[in-house]
Amino acid sequence: MTDQTLRSASAPSNGHAVVVGAGIAGLVAAQALAGTFARITVIDRDTLPAEPGPRRGVPQSRQVHGLLGGGASALEELFPGFQDELVAAGGALGDGQVDHHWFLDGFRLRTAPSDIPGYGASRPLIESVLRNRVAALPGVRITDDIEVVGLAADGPDRVAGVRVTERRADAQETVLSADLVVDASGRGSRAGVWLSGMGHPQPEESTVRIDLVYVTRHYAKRPELLGGRRLGVSVVPSPALPRMGVVMPEEGDRYALLLAGMFGEEPPTDDAGMLEYARSLASPEVAAVIESATPLDEPARMRFPAGVRKHYEKLKHHPEGFVVMGDALCSFNPAYGQGMTVAAMEGVLLRRLLSEGTAQLPGRFFRAAAKLVDTPWALATGGDLRFPQVEGKRPPGDKLINKYLERYRAAASVDPGLAATFLRVANLIEPPGRLLHPANVLRVLRYAPKATQAAQAAHAARHDPAPAHEAE
Structure with a gap:
């Protein structure tokens, strides 16, 4: 199909799109759709908080999150002024090479002024800033406490909406019609099952098991800690010591401190145990925060068994009207902080493809998204495969x-x-x-x-x- 044909098949001005999930991927999807569809409905099963805060459907929202420079650029492209809004809401901004110390294999990267942006903000704050921007778009409606239970189909080759139910005991299932459905529901996505119900095969999966366990706790800031740097410190796990430590500033005049371990190296959650664990790391600054700063909450633990990539691009047929993005498409080892960034880059990609028309959008999106994901997936799996405990085929050389x-x-x-x-x-x-x-x-x-x-x-x-x- 030619570019001219694609452009002539653009969506009607009164088109309706549905986004499943009001997390980072869902919000960037809604922003990308806004230039094409007159009406957009974003659906989430959680009760969305009025103010920034963790929520049940995103258990990792209590953990440390990193926004990479590539992701910040993508969000700024989609949401002009995003960086200023994040800082105004309490987020930190600094030089990613000067204001953050990085320890790799026990070596600290040499600091020097750079053009690499570094950010310090919680996942709930970033999500709140984006949600407020999306909610202000004309024609957009964000709904919560609603569960998507399946797809509505117009034959085997077209998705025509979603089947939904309110999250209450006497709720009845209804159909919400749509010209396009975007599944951005995260790692728990049921998209493969939904497609199999339409007679399509589920996509192949690539899995890299890492058995990561991580614990996050928040501490009150102290000016003398971290050498007064705006950002923080990260100690990356290595085969010699599969442990990790991160301290990052967040809104609310606090630090978020993370301890993590792989392959049975599980960080404890008691004060003495956390301190001893932190003292095993290359940087003494992680232990210094635990030792001298006041804790603000209880430690939150989470397990991440494996990175999973779903190869929708390899399916021979893609029903029209349905795409998948974010963690529902590929979930990465969180130690590399790639999740939010890749979701934002997919949002930029989706908007570009929509500007060329909606004809054969799923196939075009899955093929282009696969190329986009190739690099971060290679970086993440390449890092993971350094560990002898990780099963998987090592590439030549x-x-x-x-x-x-x-x-x-x-x-x-x-x-x-x-x-x-x-x-x-x-x-x-x-x-x-x-x-x-x-x-x-x-x-x-x-x-x-x-x-x-x-x-x-x-x-x-x-x-x-x-x-x-x-x-x-």
């Missing part, structure tokens, strides 16, 4: 690449340019291939030995007993 990246992480603790490139790739601002640029390879070869020797000397100084005359 995997050992060689991992050896180079180990040296890269070490060299990036000396060379700020290497550190900046690493952060741009991790923030989905630049492609992973930048790490292998010849100039970067030469710098890795130059600085990695120096960084490794310095780390070995520092380790020896910490663990070798001082001579008696020095101890006096």
Whole structure:
């Protein structure tokens, strides 16, 4: 089909779209749809809070969330002024290389001024800012306490709406008709089951099991902690120590502190246990927060067994009027903070495809979204497959690449340019291939030995007993 044909098949001005889920993916979907459909209904099974706060249907909303630079750019494109609104609502903004310390394989990335944005805000605050913007759009209605129980079909090849029921004992099932349904209901999506009810096969899945357990607790800010930096600190798990620690500022003059572990390394939830766990990390700043800051709530624990990618793009037939996005399409290891960012980038993609017309939208979206997801999925699974406990096929040259990246992480603790490139790739601002640029390879070869020797000397100084005359 030509571009001209696609444009001529645009949605009618009185078209109606339904979005399942009022989380981040659902809200960016609604914003993307607003330029095409006159009416948009966003449905959520939760009671949506009037003020920012966690909710039952998003259990991970109590946990630390990271908004990557690529996601912030996508949200700013979809919601002009988003960054200013987030800061005005209490979020923090800083230089992602200066104001946040990153520890990779025990090495701290070298700090230097950069153009990499870093954010500190809770998931509920980000969601609240976006929900207020979407709710103000003409023709948009956000409804809560309603459950989508299935799709309404117009034959086997077209979705014509959703079957819904209010969340009360005597509620009756009704049909909400729509020209397009977007499933943004998260990891618990029933889209595959719904499609199988129409006679379509469920999509293939790629799964990478990581057995991640993480705990988040909030603490009152203290000016002397984190060296006075605007943002925080992240200690990324490695095969040598599959533990993680993060401290990030949030609204309400508080820190969100996360401890995580993989493959049986489960962080405790008692004060003494959390402190001991934090002291095993490369950065002492995580333990310093637990030791000296006042806790504001009880620890919240969550398990994430595996990253799952659903390959809708591989289905031979896609019924018209139905697309899937966000965690319902691909859920990532949360240690990499990619979920909100990828959802926002999919929103930008959806708006672009809609500007070309609605004909064959599902097939076009799933194919383009697969290409979009390829990079963050490769980054996440590549990091996961470093761990010998993770089952999965390693790509050709995997050992060689991992050896180079180990040296890269070490060299990036000396060379700020290497550190900046690493952060741009991790923030989905630049492609992973930048790490292998010849100039970067030469710098890795130059600085990695120096960084490794310095780390070995520092380790020896910490663990070798001082001579008696020095101890006096």
